[in-house]
Amino acid sequence: MGPRNGARGVMALALAGVASLGIGSGVAAASACPVTIPNASQPPPGGGSLGPGTFETHGNGQLWTILPQDGVWRVDPRSIEADGSFVEKFVWWRRVVEQTTSIVNGVLTASTTYAGELSITGRRQDGQDSALKIRTYPEGVHVGSTITFPAGGCWEITGMAGADSLTFTVYVLPPGEPVPDTALVPRSVLVPIGSLVVLVGIGLAVVRRERCDLAERGRYLK
Numbered sequence: 549m550g551p552r553n554g555a556r557g558v559m560a561l562a563l564a565g566v567a568s569l570g571i572g573s574g575v576a577a578a579s580a581c582p583v584t585i586p587n588a589s590q591p592p593p594g595g596g597s598l599g600p601g602t603f604e605t606h607g608n609g610q611l612w613t614i615l616p617q618d619g620v621w622r623v624d625p626r627s628i629e630a631d632g633s634f635v636e637k638f639v640w641w642r643r644v645v646e647q648t649t650s651i652v653n654g655v656l657t658a659s660t661t662y663a664g665e666l667s668i669t670g671r672r673q674d675g676q677d678s679a680l681k682i683r684t685y686p687e688g689v690h691v692g693s694t695i696t697f698p699a700g701g702c703w704e705i706t707g708m709a710g711a712d713s714l715t716f717t718v719y720v721l722p723p724g725e726p727v728p729d730t731a732l733v734p735r736s737v738l739v740p741i742g743s744l745v746v747l748v749g750i751g752l753a754v755v756r757r758e759r760c761d762l763a764e765r766g767r768y769l770k
Contacts, residue, residue, distance in 0.1 A: 566751025580733040581674060581702035584716035591641030592689050610663065610712035612641040619734065621718040623700065633681075633698050636719065637642055640666055640691040642709045664710025666691045673717070675700040700725065 566591060586604035591612035606615045614624070623634045646661040670680045681696035697703065700722040706715040 550686055581619075581728075582717050583717050583732050584615060585619055585718050585734045587616040592644050606712055606714075606716060607641070608645050611707050611709055611714035613707065613714065613716070614639050615716060619718055621674075621720045623720060623722050625723045627638060628723070629696070633696050634700070634722070635694050636720075637654060637694045638668075638693045638705075640693060640707055640709075642666065642689055642691060645714055660688065660770055662689060662709070663712045664708075666693070666707060666709045666713060668693060668695065668705065668707050670695065670703055670705045672699070672703055675699070678756065705734060 553670040558618065584606065586606035588604050589607035589609070589612060591605060593605055602613045602617045604617050606613055608709075623636065627635045629635060643663040644660060645663055649656060649658050653658070666684050666686065667679075668682045668684065673676050680698070681694075683694045685692040691709075695705070697720050700720045702717065702719050704715065704717045706713060719728070721727060
């Protein structure tokens with residue numbers, strides 16, 4: 549590949565990246581919902597189940613949960629409250645910190661220490677931020693929870709157990725509404741804006757160098 553083709557390739561890649569984020573048309577990338585696609589990380593054994601449907605486990609070695617495979621949390625009509633909010637169940641798994649055994653009155657007893665009590669926070673990314681209502685039901689390594697969303701849309705959720713944390717983003721879709729395909733961007737394909745700027749800069753530098761080389765060559769041939 550010659551210098552000219554190389555420059556064109558770099559510029560094409562940079563422009564394609566810009567276009568994929570909607571920057572070229574003046575639309576901010578922040579308007580998209582960076583939904584989390586579950587990574588199938590396996591939680592510790594004991595308690596909880598995946599259940600039927602298109603869900604998958606997701607975690608980071610500290611905390612785990614289950615998420616819809618496409619990042620869209622479809623609200624069950626039966627979970628709609630009188631005020632229009634949605635009560636959804638989320639399953640979590642905590643990290644096991646220590647397991648010990650002891651003999652008490654001739655009986656072998658096992659004891660397990662977990663990372664900490666689970667707390668959950670959240671914020672809406674595509675509209676007016678309203679408080680979530682959270683309830684947790686710890687059962688050993690497994691922790692059940694309900695999150696009451698005041699409205700649908702793009703929500704970032706963070707679970708914390710002691711020093712461990714897990715953050716993910718889901719698009720909460722009310723019943724009867726279509727999936728906004730154009731608004732969903734899997735988090736794994738997002739490209740930092742700084743990287744695009746560097747990429748474009750490299751392309752422009754190659755183009756300038758190519759023009760200088762051509763100019764020098766033209767003077768030499770004269």
